[in-house]
Amino acid sequence: NAGVTQTPKFRVLKTGQSMTLLCAQDMNHEYMYWYRQDPGMGLRLIHYSVGEGTTAKGEVPDGYNVSRLKKQNFLLGLESAAPSQTSVYFCASSPRELAGYYNEQFFGPGTRLTVL
């Protein structure tokens, strides 16, 4: 099993350009997440999905859109990139939550994005 994979690993954009980050998982997990990691700020949740066809906003959703057309894939889009979106982006997945129980999240290797 590859676990959680992210494409691309690195990307440099100019302000105003658009791009899509792809996250794929082969663990049949229901839940998927997109985080950004910035120095001194830990990981912050951008958007998440609790199942195919559903998405929801996290802590810092502005400037991003997501789609979950297939259970195994979770796409993060930047329509008009800004320098403030320079960050490392992590995708994660986890199994469906059972009542009163929560599984750990499994993380991808990250995508380092620079917006000039």
Add this chain to the structure above:
Amino acid sequence: AQKVTQAQTEISVVEKEDVTLDCVYETRDTTYYLFWYKQPPSGELVFLIRRNSFDEQNEISGRYSWNFQKSTSSFNFTITASQVVDSAVYFCALHPISNFGNEKLTFGTGTRLTIIP
């Protein structure tokens, strides 16, 4: 809303020394999970431990041990006989459990641990 505080931004110790990473949390939920993740220089996040709020027993896994104290809202992580491979950023995280189904995993800002050979 919940909050996780890792007051130690950076720690450096000499190899073979013991080191404790502090984690203090805030939540209004009575049921929750606590986690520790490791982020080595390669960048990926590695899951270390999950602890339910009902289980206050300390846990030991090799050189790693965790001290969960509900009374002080702390979930500290100790590495015994540290090794260079332990150099990483360590994150503590909290996930509350309620009936609303919209709980999120909240991370602390991380502690960068450097083990000096």
